[in-house]
Amino acid sequence: MSERVAVRKTYKLFIGGKFPRSESGRSYLVQSTNVSLASRKDARDAVVAARAAVKGWAGATAYNRGQILYRVAEMLEGRREQFVALGVPGDEVDAAVDRWVWYAGWADKLPQVYGGANPVAGPYFNLSAPEPTGVVAVVAPEAPALLGLVGVIAPAIVTGNTVVVAASPTQPLAAVTLAEVLATSDLPGGVVNILTGRIAETAPTLAAHLDVNALDLTGVADAELAAELEVRAAENLKRVLRPAPADHDWTADPGLTRMTRLLETKTVWHPKGV
Amino acid sequence: MTFEYAPAPESRSVVDLRPSYGLFVDGEFVDPAGGGSFTSVNPASEEVLAEVAEAGAQDVDRAVRAARTAYEKVWGPMPGRDRAKYLFRIARIIQERSRELAVLESLDNGKPIRESRDVDLPLVAAHFFYYAGWADKLPYAGFGPDPKPLGVAAQVIPWNFPLLMLAWKIAPALATGNTVVLKPAETTPLTALLFAEICQQAELPAGVVNIVTGAGDTGRALVEHPGVDKVAFTGSTEVGRAIARSVAGTRKKVTLELGGKAANIVYDDAPIDQAVEGIVNGIFFNQGHVCCAGSRLLVQENVADEVLESLKRRMARLRVGDPLDKNTDVGAINSAAQLARIRELADAGSAEGAQRWSPPCELPERGFWFAPTIFTGVTQAHRIAREEIFGPVLSVLTFRTPAEAVEKANNTPYGLSAGIWTDKGSRILWTADRLRAGVVWANTFNKFDPTSPFGGYKESGYGREGGRHGLEGYLDV
Numbered sequence: 001m002s003e004r005v006a007v008r009k010t011y012k013l014f015i016g017g018k019f020p021r022s023e024s025g026r027s028y029l030v031q032s033t034n035v036s037l038a039s040r041k042d043a044r045d046a047v048v049a050a051r052a053a054v055k056g057w058a059g060a061t062a063y064n065r066g067q068i069l070y071r072v073a074e075m076l077e078g079r080r081e082q083f084v085a086l087g088v089p090g091d092e093v094d095a096a097v098d099r100w101v102w103y104a105g106w107a108d109k110l111p112q113v114y115g116g117a118n119p120v121a122g123p124y125f126n127l128s129a130p131e132p133t134g135v136v137a138v139v140a141p142e143a144p145a146l147l148g149l150v151g152v153i154a155p156a157i158v159t160g161n162t163v164v165v166a167a168s169p170t171q172p173l174a175a176v177t178l179a180e181v182l183a184t185s186d187l188p189g190g191v192v193n194i195l196t197g198r199i200a201e202t203a204p205t206l207a208a209h210l211d212v213n214a215l216d217l218t219g220v221a222d223a224e225l226a227a228e229l230e231v232r233a234a235e236n237l238k239r240v241l242r243p244a245p246a247d248h249d250w251t252a253d254p255g256l257t258r259m260t261r262l263l264e265t266k267t268v269w270h271p272k273g274v
Numbered sequence: 275m276t277f278e279y280a281p282a283p284e285s286r287s288v289v290d291l292r293p294s295y296g297l298f299v300d301g302e303f304v305d306p307a308g309g310g311s312f313t314s315v316n317p318a319s320e321e322v323l324a325e326v327a328e329a330g331a332q333d334v335d336r337a338v339r340a341a342r343t344a345y346e347k348v349w350g351p352m353p354g355r356d357r358a359k360y361l362f363r364i365a366r367i368i369q370e371r372s373r374e375l376a377v378l379e380s381l382d383n384g385k386p387i388r389e390s391r392d393v394d395l396p397l398v399a400a401h402f403f404y405y406a407g408w409a410d411k412l413p414y415a416g417f418g419p420d421p422k423p424l425g426v427a428a429q430v431i432p433w434n435f436p437l438l439m440l441a442w443k444i445a446p447a448l449a450t451g452n453t454v455v456l457k458p459a460e461t462t463p464l465t466a467l468l469f470a471e472i473c474q475q476a477e478l479p480a481g482v483v484n485i486v487t488g489a490g491d492t493g494r495a496l497v498e499h500p501g502v503d504k505v506a507f508t509g510s511t512e513v514g515r516a517i518a519r520s521v522a523g524t525r526k527k528v529t530l531e532l533g534g535k536a537a538n539i540v541y542d543d544a545p546i547d548q549a550v551e552g553i554v555n556g557i558f559f560n561q562g563h564v565c566c567a568g569s570r571l572l573v574q575e576n577v578a579d580e581v582l583e584s585l586k587r588r589m590a591r592l593r594v595g596d597p598l599d600k601n602t603d604v605g606a607i608n609s610a611a612q613l614a615r616i617r618e619l620a621d622a623g624s625a626e627g628a629q630r631w632s633p634p635c636e637l638p639e640r641g642f643w644f645a646p647t648i649f650t651g652v653t654q655a656h657r658i659a660r661e662e663i664f665g666p667v668l669s670v671l672t673f674r675t676p677a678e679a680v681e682k683a684n685n686t687p688y689g690l691s692a693g694i695w696t697d698k699g700s701r702i703l704w705t706a707d708r709l710r711a712g713v714v715w716a717n718t719f720n721k722f723d724p725t726s727p728f729g730g731y732k733e734s735g736y737g738r739e740g741g742r743h744g745l746e747g748y749l750d751v
Contacts, residue, residue, distance in 0.1 A: 227523025234518035
């Protein structure tokens with residue numbers, strides 16, 4: 001009896017909760033696998049999907065967002081072997097699961113830690129609360145393939161932002177596999193969109209896009225490209241997170257800044273009286 | 275019925291202006307290397323108030339070096355407890371000299387003495403007092419156990435609230451252990467120079483605060499100086515964009531507080547008289563030279579006529595004139611250039627088909643003046659509904675449903691502030707949730723407090739000033 005012929009997986013983009021091929025019909029080869037090579041048009045489509053998802057996701061209750069992030073952790077735990085098969089070390093997968101759990105808990109706590117009542121000198125109720133900035137474009141770090149990706153996506157979406165992620169060009173398989181996890185975690189379509197391909201091709205479009213509110217340059221290793229992207233981002237005054245240092249430790253406690261830099265503080269005043 | 279008022283001018287004898295001012299660098303007033311100067315005029319009379327040094331690149335460099343040395347040798351290592359005491363001293367001196375500062379502010383800026391005396395100066399002192407208390411409590415501010423300052427802060431401020439913007443910039447910077455080089459606006463440098471004297475009086479160590487006067491070139495030299503670690507700017511969105519480009523690829527941390535085109539939403543159940551007071555305060559406070567001014571009135575269609583009638587009646591009672599007169603409600607436009615800008619946009623409003631109205635109003639012959647003005651029949655596409663006028667000009671639009679009000683309010687690249695007028699609590703919260711703006715005033719407008727974070731969404735800039743949030747822009751977090 002002949003050996004069973006394996007059914008291979010097609011690795012595609014993740015846009016609006018669906019897995020389309022690049023509209024350009026192009027692919028590139030990674031680990032003997034054809035991976036979609038996203039075009040500038042794909043980047044724009046992803047922004048449209050991300051924008052469409054903002055209202056529902058930002059408007060969801062913090063409890064609901066927390067539960068969905070926790071659900072991502074559950075799904076990732078169950079797919080551990082898939083990532084190991086792609087070459088992601090088992091302890092990195094574990095750390096990535098734990099990172100989702102950690103961020104899940106922040107959904108309904110950060111507004112208390114980061115906002116609150118302000119004791120103004122007058123008869124006014126005055127409250128500051130954080131809100132998501134909107135659509136965030138992210139250049140994911142080159143490595144670690146999974147933990148680095150989770151480390152940029154989770155802090156952006158836990159507060160209600162939606163993201164378009166330019167995945168690491170050399171690590172797209174882990175990124176697409178994570179997209180499959182997200183697609184089965186009750187995460188509404190469009191909250192996370194993942195583009196595989198060349199950073200130099202998609203990132204400038206995302207950086208200049210007028211319907212993107214923030215730009216996370218964490219994974220841009222080329223200082224010149226990072227500066228160019230930051231210049232493009234100035235056109236509509238995007239909030240910019242500058243590149244992480246090459247030796248950034250993704251296993252360390254991430255702190256709050258990855259979340260807070262993608263938040264707006266809204267302060268509401270109302271007079272007190274009878 | 276018209277009430278006649280006798281003039282009630284505040285005495286300007288409390289202000290002792292020197293004929294000319296140097297730059298304040300390393301604790302002393304010094305002459306600029308290039309020897310250039312410009313004059314600051316009283317916009318209500320066009321009288322020259324003083325000659326002020328113009329800082330060139332060399333002077334900016336000198337100031338940044340002085341700030342660096344002070345940061346490394348004195349201010350950075352100083353315990354927070356001691357930094358606090360200097361800031362408390364400054365707050366107290368401002369309170370003690372508040373009349374002098376208020377009169378000078380009105381002279382140089384053109385704002386009514388009633389506002390500089392009752393709004394600007396109390397807030398300036400309160401801001402220093404508030405941040406003074408933070409200096410030795412930073413580990414408790416929520417930014418980790420030992421948050422560090424950034425170093426030298428380059429700060430560029432506008433002319434609409436000269437001393438208040440200085441306070442918003444300098445107080446948090448110093449409390450967190452940074453040193454500063456600040457550039458006041460070229461039309462309103464004088465209270466900043468008086469503040470330099472206050473720093474001397476407080477015996478603030480030399481170089482901790484440096485003040486360089488000049489126009490756009492001076493500001494650019496300061497912002498682009500490689501020796502600064504932090505850039506804080508308040509001003510136009512156009513300049514904010516240029517700054518965001520110029521710092522690209524550097525390590526400089528940036529906060530920008532830029533333009534606005536705030537919607538002031540009046541629902542049909544709002545108490546009309548209170549709402550009208552709020553509308554007037556929203557757009558005519560400080561001659562409308564306010565980035566968070568309520569410059570777009572969105573009024574529910576079924577009460578629009580009633581609100582407008584009442585608004586016009588109220589506007590006819592506004593007293594426009596001598597800023598130093600204690601009865602004055604609306605003072606002078608800050609400069610000829612700003613007056614030209616307001617005129618251009620108002621003319622565009624008429625040309626595009628909106629209806630213009632101003633109360634009968636005698637304006638002084640000398641100086642820069644613009645009568646309080648409203649435009650009705652404004653559409654969202656009109657320039658006066660989209661562009662920041664930064665003057666006493668209100669654009670009136672109408673809406674039918676709350677959803678339409680929110681849609682129109684958010685239909686702007688800006689997102690600094692907004693107003694809501696209604697008697698229904700749940701409607702306030704529903705609306706406030708949906709407005710993309712950093713400050714939402716419900717049944718009030720243009721309220722400020724040192725404890726209350728201020729700053730915008732979208733193209734109104736990023737970062738917050740005031741409150742615990744205001745520390746973040748000056749800490750390495």
